[in-house]
Amino acid sequence: MQEARKGRLNPTVGAARGALASALNDALGPGTVAPAGRATRNRQDVSEQGAGIQHENSAVPLVLVAVSGGPDSLALASLTAHFARRGDLRAGAIVVDHQLQEGSGEVAESTAHVLRQMGLSPVLVEKVTVNSSSEGPEMAARLARYGAFEKAVRETGAAAVLLGHTLDDQAETVLLGLARGSGTRSLAGMPALKEENGVTYLRPLLSVRRSEIEEICAAENLNPWYDPTNTDQSLMRAKVRHSILPYLEEHLGGDVALSLARTAAITGPDALYMHQQAEATLTRVETSLTEVGGLEKLNLPPAAETADLVLLDRASLLNLHPALRGRVLALAVKKAGGFNPGFERLGALNEFVKEHSIAGPVQLPGHVSAYRRRPSAALLRQEKQINLKKTGLIVLLSTSK
Numbered sequence: 550m551q552e553a554r555k556g557r558l559n560p561t562v563g564a565a566r567g568a569l570a571s572a573l574n575d576a577l578g579p580g581t582v583a584p585a586g587r588a589t590r591n592r593q594d595v596s597e598q599g600a601g602i603q604h605e606n607s608a609v610p611l612v613l614v615a616v617s618g619g620p621d622s623l624a625l626a627s628l629t630a631h632f633a634r635r636g637d638l639r640a641g642a643i644v645v646d647h648q649l650q651e652g653s654g655e656v657a658e659s660t661a662h663v664l665r666q667m668g669l670s671p672v673l674v675e676k677v678t679v680n681s682s683s684e685g686p687e688m689a690a691r692l693a694r695y696g697a698f699e700k701a702v703r704e705t706g707a708a709a710v711l712l713g714h715t716l717d718d719q720a721e722t723v724l725l726g727l728a729r730g731s732g733t734r735s736l737a738g739m740p741a742l743k744e745e746n747g748v749t750y751l752r753p754l755l756s757v758r759r760s761e762i763e764e765i766c767a768a769e770n771l772n773p774w775y776d777p778t779n780t781d782q783s784l785m786r787a788k789v790r791h792s793i794l795p796y797l798e799e800h801l802g803g804d805v806a807l808s809l810a811r812t813a814a815i816t817g818p819d820a821l822y823m824h825q826q827a828e829a830t831l832t833r834v835e836t837s838l839t840e841v842g843g844l845e846k847l848n849l850p851p852a853a854e855t856a857d858l859v860l861l862d863r864a865s866l867l868n869l870h871p872a873l874r875g876r877v878l879a880l881a882v883k884k885a886g887g888f889n890p891g892f893e894r895l896g897a898l899n900e901f902v903k904e905h906s907i908a909g910p911v912q913l914p915g916h917v918s919a920y921r922r923r924p925s926a927a928l929l930r931q932e933k934q935i936n937l938k939k940t941g942l943i944v945l946l947s948t949s950k
């Protein structure tokens with residue numbers, strides 16, 4: 550389109566294609582997509598108008614672009630179609646109709662029509678029912694949407710789902726995380742690549758500004774749909790976008806959004822590394838019922854008989870760096886069937902682990918209780934085979950069953 554009309558590539562489109570190519574290569578393997586502008590191995594008789602997309606070659610991976618019809622995801626669809634036209638990959642799309650606004654069905658269908666005209670195939674339109682969630686309407690819609698993405702991946706065998714979040718979305722996410730007082734993981738913002746419930750999600754536009762998206766849409770002749778809720782400042786994200794970030798930029802000077810997005814780029818690998826270390830450490834500090842001589846030795850409430858118990862060796866926990874201990878404990882609470890404990894509950898659990906004088910149990914989110922168990926001297930004398938360390942155990946058990 551762009552190249553055919555003017556004979557030269559818009560530099561913003563070129564840079565965004567480059568970012569998309571490297572995201573696809575990171576996720577699907579080096580060389581899947583040749584750098585933007587370079588001829589590719591699968592190139593056949595390819596038309597820039599879309600009709601020439603080579604879909605029959607199932608040896609090349611299929612990716613699905615998640616398209617709301619808004620500028621970011623429509624631009625992403627158009628950028629992805631370019632690589633499909635070159636035969637590097639097959640590109641389809643999934644449009645989710647949340648059925649929350651009047652006319653949402655028409656928006657979804659007309660978006661799907663545009664995507665088919667771009668040459669994407671298959672283009673799936675999925676109607677979902679958004680059930681109410683204790684975590685609010687936005688989270689409920691997200692859950693329904695991700696359920697639809699998972700179904701689409703199962704049906705099509707797609708290698709990845711591409712999401713249209715931009716650098717400005719990332720900045721907003723980091724700022725919201727900071728305001729809520731969250732940890733490294735939240736400061737890391739949204740990952741460029743993640744696996745969730747067996748689906749690979751990519752966010753190839755995290756280095757692209759929203760203003761550049763507008764330029765891409767114009768260059769690629771796209772007419773996006775503008776979601777009215779994006780300007781509804783009763784919603785926190787819209788308020789951050791339209792009032793708080795512009796205010797910060799005016800008063801602090803400089804490009805605050807860029808700095809926040811850089812914070813995420815710096816913190817992201819740290820957060821991932823710490824998470825991986827915590828997962829590996831949890832398996833090291835965990836012990837089993839067999840090792841401690843059976844459930845009856847622990848004198849736990851009756852719920853323990855049916856609960857998923859997590860037994861942690863207290864001495865090993867005490868040896869951990871506090872940064873790691875907190876993360877290990879948070880993972881252990883989730884493993885026992887609970888939710889991620891917030892700052893206050895995690896602090897209480899940490900103190901309970903450290904201070905012998907604090908009586909338990911400690912209550913944690915998701916009906917998980919933490920007990921400290923230590924064999925009595927008499928028991929140790931009686932049953933020398935019991936392998937309970939001198940400092941004892943931390944036992945996490947869920948009473949929700």
Ligand SMILES: Nc1ncnc2c1ncn2[C@@H]1O[C@H](COP(=O)(O)OP(=O)(O)OP(=O)(O)O)[C@@H](O)[C@H]1O
Nearest residue numbers: 615616617618619620621622643644645712713714
């Ligand atoms: N209804 C939907 N159907 C399919 N994908 C969606 C839908 N809503 C959001 N997404 C995906 O999630 C990404 C982020 O969504 P979000 O709601 O934060 O932004 P948005 O304002 O919808 O963005 P966009 O400008 O891409 O429409 C979108 O770019 C898109 O990839």
